[in-house]
Amino acid sequence: MKIAIGNDHAGTEYKLAIIGLLKSKNIEVANFGTDGTDSVDYPDFVHPVAKDVADGNVNKGIIICGSGNGASMTANKHQKVRCALCWNKEIVQLAREHNDANILSLPARFISLPQALEMVKMFLDTEFHGGRHERRIEKIPCL
Incomplete structure (x- = not known):
């Protein structure tokens, strides 16, 4: 598995911890984020993640900014991207099960680092349910 990750200055600490988690699970990481504050x-850091996800170069993406909103809005401009802004594990689970989210957007200023790590685990471990959700997903792209 390969995950693309991107962040702005508000998400650097979280990104570094998430990369550590991913590497401990033998997951390859494409790091597009800043390493500074x-x-x-x-x-500038979200578009490359979304492009890699949309092009199928990676399995999923994780993006981090202060509120998660700007990053999510940016990622969702790309066709084939279903980015979910999540603030707890339950939302992550539903985003994967019902929406087949392929990018997780985290709001670094509104969740703790331990919460973020648990949310990433949920994102990686939860499968899409398909079924009735599949037809809804097919209706998301603009015609």
């Missing part, structure tokens, strides 16, 4: 523009 100086102010940067999140789209």
Whole structure:
């Protein structure tokens, strides 16, 4: 499995911890995020993640910014991306089971690091249910 990860300055600490978690699970990581805390523009780091997901170069993506909103909005501009902004494990589970979310957006300023790590585990371990949810997913792209 290969995961693309991207973050702005608000998500650097979380990204580094998440990369550690992923590597401990023998998951390959494509790191598109900043490694610093100086102010940067999140789209510069989110677009490469979303492109890799949309192009099938990675299995899933994780993006992190202060609120998670800007990153999620940016990622969802890409066809084939279903990015879910999540703030607890239950939302992550539903995003995977019902929406087949392929990118997880985390709001670093509103969740703790332990919460973020648990949410990433849920994102990786939860399968899409398909069935009635499949037809809904097929209706998401603009015509």
